[in-house]
Amino acid sequence: MARVEFINANLAIAEGVMAAGLRFFAGYPITPTSDLFEYLAVELPKRGGVVIQFEDEIASINAVIGASWGGAPAMTATSGPGFSLMLEGLSFAIMTETPLLLAYIMRADPSTGVPTKSTQADVFQARYGAHGNYEIPALVPWSAQEAYELGAKALWVAERLRVPTILLSDATLAHTFERVEFVPVRRAERKKPRVPPEEYRPYEPEDDLVPPMASFGEGYNVMVESLTHDERGYYAPTNEAHRRLIWRLVEKVRRNWRLIHDTKTYYMDDAEVAIYAYGSTARAAYAAVKELRREGLKVGLVRPTALWPFIDEDLKRAVGGARRVFVVENNIGLMYKEVARALRDKEVVSAPLIDLELPTPDQIIEVVKEWRR
Amino acid sequence: MTTVQAAAEGGGEVVEADNGKFRVVVITERCKECGICISVCPTKVLVKGPKANSRGYRYPIPEHIEKCIGCKMCEWSCPDFAIFVERVGGR
Amino acid sequence: MEAVRRLRKHPLDGLLRPERLPHLWCPGCGLGIALGAILRAVKRRIEEGYLQREKTAFIGGIGCSARASLYVDFDSAHTVHGRAIPFATGLKAVRPDMKVIVIGGDGDIAGIGGNHLMHAARRNIDLLVIMMNNMVYAMTGGQLAPTTPTGLYTTTTPYGNPERPINVVKLVATMGANYVARAAVTHPPLIERYVYKALGKKGFAFIEVISTCPEVFGRHIGMRDAVDLLNALRERVVVKQRPHIDESYYEWEGGKFVLGEYVDKDDPSYLERIGVIKG
Numbered sequence: 001m002a003r004v005e006f007i008n009a010n011l012a013i014a015e016g017v018m019a020a021g022l023r024f025f026a027g028y029p030i031t032p033t034s035d036l037f038e039y040l041a042v043e044l045p046k047r048g049g050v051v052i053q054f055e056d057e058i059a060s061i062n063a064v065i066g067a068s069w070g071g072a073p074a075m076t077a078t079s080g081p082g083f084s085l086m087l088e089g090l091s092f093a094i095m096t097e098t099p100l101l102l103a104y105i106m107r108a109d110p111s112t113g114v115p116t117k118s119t120q121a122d123v124f125q126a127r128y129g130a131h132g133n134y135e136i137p138a139l140v141p142w143s144a145q146e147a148y149e150l151g152a153k154a155l156w157v158a159e160r161l162r163v164p165t166i167l168l169s170d171a172t173l174a175h176t177f178e179r180v181e182f183v184p185v186r187r188a189e190r191k192k193p194r195v196p197p198e199e200y201r202p203y204e205p206e207d208d209l210v211p212p213m214a215s216f217g218e219g220y221n222v223m224v225e226s227l228t229h230d231e232r233g234y235y236a237p238t239n240e241a242h243r244r245l246i247w248r249l250v251e252k253v254r255r256n257w258r259l260i261h262d263t264k265t266y267y268m269d270d271a272e273v274a275i276y277a278y279g280s281t282a283r284a285a286y287a288a289v290k291e292l293r294r295e296g297l298k299v300g301l302v303r304p305t306a307l308w309p310f311i312d313e314d315l316k317r318a319v320g321g322a323r324r325v326f327v328v329e330n331n332i333g334l335m336y337k338e339v340a341r342a343l344r345d346k347e348v349v350s351a352p353l354i355d356l357e358l359p360t361p362d363q364i365i366e367v368v369k370e371w372r373r
Numbered sequence: 374m375t376t377v378q379a380a381a382e383g384g385g386e387v388v389e390a391d392n393g394k395f396r397v398v399v400i401t402e403r404c405k406e407c408g409i410c411i412s413v414c415p416t417k418v419l420v421k422g423p424k425a426n427s428r429g430y431r432y433p434i435p436e437h438i439e440k441c442i443g444c445k446m447c448e449w450s451c452p453d454f455a456i457f458v459e460r461v462g463g464r
Numbered sequence: 465m466e467a468v469r470r471l472r473k474h475p476l477d478g479l480l481r482p483e484r485l486p487h488l489w490c491p492g493c494g495l496g497i498a499l500g501a502i503l504r505a506v507k508r509r510i511e512e513g514y515l516q517r518e519k520t521a522f523i524g525g526i527g528c529s530a531r532a533s534l535y536v537d538f539d540s541a542h543t544v545h546g547r548a549i550p551f552a553t554g555l556k557a558v559r560p561d562m563k564v565i566v567i568g569g570d571g572d573i574a575g576i577g578g579n580h581l582m583h584a585a586r587r588n589i590d591l592l593v594i595m596m597n598n599m600v601y602a603m604t605g606g607q608l609a610p611t612t613p614t615g616l617y618t619t620t621t622p623y624g625n626p627e628r629p630i631n632v633v634k635l636v637a638t639m640g641a642n643y644v645a646r647a648a649v650t651h652p653p654l655i656e657r658y659v660y661k662a663l664g665k666k667g668f669a670f671i672e673v674i675s676t677c678p679e680v681f682g683r684h685i686g687m688r689d690a691v692d693l694l695n696a697l698r699e700r701v702v703v704k705q706r707p708h709i710d711e712s713y714y715e716w717e718g719g720k721f722v723l724g725e726y727v728d729k730d731d732p733s734y735l736e737r738i739g740v741i742k743g
Contacts, residue, residue: 056579067558217559221539
């Protein structure tokens with residue numbers, strides 16, 4: 001049996017990404033993320049990796065990008081204020097199709113907010129926080145066990161699709177210690193060139209829209225270009241080249257959504273009412289569903305493990321025949337907008353329950369019962 | 374002095390001349406007519422030529438090639454990789 | 465006149481991407497002079513077997529100078545404004561066998577990227593950073609740089625620069641870099657010599673290259689002609705064998721730019737300290 005530890009979600013992420021082959025971490029201390037950083041600072045060098053504390057989050061993400069081009073699966077971790085500083089680098093990673101994992105441990109609300117507590121305020125920050133047209137994956141765990149598994153998966157997705165990928169956790173999970181079993185995970189691997197250097201073009205995609213990636217130091221003389229570029233990586237400021245690149249960057253993530261998504265359903269087979277919830281809030285929603293079932297209500301839970309890209313068909317499949325959908329989230333009702341748009345034929349109700357601890361099952365039950373009348 | 378035209382690596386043409394010891398080669402399409410090569414030459418080999426390249430820049434020609442001492446100041450000071458000096462007959 | 469078809473190749477074409485020439489730099493821009501000298505040093509190191517071409521990388525940020533990375537036929541990166549040094553640090557940390565060279569302008573390296581420069585020098589990370597200092601923001605059209613001499617006109621200081629320029633040589637030396645030198649495009653062989661030397665150093669190596677921007681810097685000070693500006697700089701530079709760090713401060717009006725090797729030592733590098741490379 002795999003090793004079992006009693007750890008929080010931050011340490012579980014660290015274990016997951018190491019199991020998937022992480023080789024470089026760069027970061028800047030920030031609550032509630034630092035224990036992930038500290039844990040890797042101890043463990044990663046033992047496995048041949050490098051951990052560096054930088055002068056800020058800006059340097060951290062750019063160092064991760066450099067390490068990734070050096071061939072190393074690489075990551076950083078931060079929370080809201082640090083993520084805001086990383087957006088410029090994130091946009092660069094998107095444009096240059098640089099694999100990297102960004103563990104984003106949400107804390108409460110604008111500016112310094114409540115650093116040790118959490119809401120789920122940053123789901124759109126994770127989606128479109130940076131400048132430019134793009135799609136990037138954001139995976140969202142609800143437990144320490146899933147933080148381990150999705151941490152590994154997010155690193156795998158980043159490498160497989162040559163795209164920066166976000167693992168969106170929160171302070172509640174970061175402070176919750178649970179049993180975690182270190183189950184086997186897939187090693188993160190990128191597609192390598194199959195042609196000699198003189199024929200290789202670093203941004204020429206294969207059928208899955210993902211270009212094989214030569215690293216620095218392999219003799220391919222690759223050109224990492226932040227400007228709009230052609231398949232060689234040469235600046236190409238034409239409508240044709242620009243549209244071709246931007247649509248491919250977006251479609252690469254959308255079309256490969258099955259590699260990213262795994263929406264979980266609970267008690268949904270005969271459900272007339274569905275609760276849509278994600279991350280830590282889904283824990284309370286799950287308890288609420290079980291209680292409401294005991295009271296005879298046909299209610300179920302739909303829980304995405306990836307918020308982005310948002311795939312309408314995947315949500316429709318998960319919701320099935322339920323007529324009414326409550327979107328329960330620890331923010332002002334952010335995902336509600338997407339869910340309501342995707343489920344136009346259903347009654348979609350927003351249940352924004354801002355709570356620094358976690359919305360309680362009772363709060364959620366109250367919302368559902370209020371709408372039964 | 375002989376001035377010949379020859380194909381340059383990467384396309385375009387060159388103007389060149391040699392004095393039996395050194396050959397000065399100008400890759401005309403790269404020239405931007407800044408005049409630095411003419412100004413730094415200690416023996417005044419180069420002059421602004423009569424012809425312009427496709428971008429309208431009048432490139433230099435080694436009019437007084439007999440004076441060339443092979444110091445390569447023109448080559449080292451050219452911002453455009455447009456001029457270089459070779460030793461002749463060394464091979 | 466005899467017509468002969470014959471292949472003539474610039475001695476640096478083998479290290480460049482000739483299909484991208486002519487480059488975008490303005491007529492008479494000093495940046496091309498500096499890039500030529502840098503490549504000659506790299507070429508000498510490669511020919512001597514000290515460097516391997518496929519294990520040499522050029523990293524640039526944003527700006528005229530950073531465009532150097534587009535023209536060299538190596539593994540190269542045109543990154544984000546100010547962030548070339550962090551990118552290079554990450555690359556070097558996982559590829560300690562590679563020689564990583566950062567080329568950027570004064571705005572890129574010492575302005576928006578100044579904090580990264582300072583900490584990279586303090587960390588003594590094994591990089592060569594070459595800062596082309598043309599004392600102005602050139603690509604964006606001639607705005608104030610942190611290196612613009614006091615009193616000079618730029619588009620954002622139309623009444624004259626009220627600030628003092630940052631002395632980047634002294635800053636980097638103070639932060640503990642293993643090698644700090646200043647060269648100028650008036651003396652390309654000096655650039656070549658310092659780059660050659662710096663390529664052999666462990667730890668953080670920094671070379672400031674005083675460059676000329678006739679198009680905007682020159683125009684602002686009434687010296688639009690490339691040759692005039694180059695000669696004006698030539699009048700102001702002084703080469704010294706081992707200048708004292710206090711001689712590194714410069715000004716344009718009546719000032720001197722003291723060129724030379726300010727620091728040359730062998731403190732343990734970052735990668736040595738973390739055991740990635742042997743001391």
